[in-house]
Amino acid sequence: MNEILEILISVxxxxxxxxxxxxxxxxxxxxxxxxxxxxxxxxxxxxELGHRFVALHFGCKARFRMWSGGLIFALVLSxxxxxxxxxxxxxxxxxxxxxxxxxxxxxxxxxxxxMNILLAIAFWIFELFFPHFKSVTSIGVxxxxxxxxxxxxxxxxxxxxxxxxxDISIWSALLIFSASVYVLYLLF
Numbered sequence: 166m167n168e169i170l171e172i173l174i175s176v177x178x179x180x181x182x183x184x185x186x187x188x189x190x191x192x193x194x195x196x197x198x199x200x201x202x203x204x205x206x207x208x209x210x211x212x213e214l215g216h217r218f219v220a221l222h223f224g225c226k227a228r229f230r231m232w233s234g235g236l237i238f239a240l241v242l243s244x245x246x247x248x249x250x251x252x253x254x255x256x257x258x259x260x261x262x263x264x265x266x267x268x269x270x271x272x273x274x275x276x277x278x279x280m281n282i283l284l285a286i287a288f289w290i291f292e293l294f295f296p297h298f299k300s301v302t303s304i305g306v307x308x309x310x311x312x313x314x315x316x317x318x319x320x321x322x323x324x325x326x327x328x329x330x331x332d333i334s335i336w337s338a339l340l341i342f343s344a345s346v347y348v349l350y351l352l353f
Contacts, residue, residue: 274324
């Protein structure tokens, strides 16, 4: 299947799973769904591109491959829990063409969650300057922090396992940074 098509399918399914998450209104809102598509799309795409660009920097070839089982599980779990729990693992960037070191693999793996954390901060800053977009920016902050935090869990095949194996202090710093941004966002 075409890589762009696989990314678009993944974005749509993840967006639907996240749209089940309690909306700001009691009824389904098309505006809310579009906000989720935009924020999940940006977060997911930049997460995967982060992996890809760092891999390319190290001279590797990289390609996103959709994981149908992960998409189905995300959708079913979100439906069962009414959006309270979302397993966001729609696929991964596969790296090939060159043997990479543990450090390179760790850096490639850290790039995705770091992109989510930075994107969450960007949405937050945008919200501070344009508060009338809060219905969209707050979704962008929360979803991207969730994607970054989830991917930092030290469980194979998630990014966190590879980052922790490479350097536990960098893994800890990213996890603490992600959680800190979330707490600060909730407080302010």
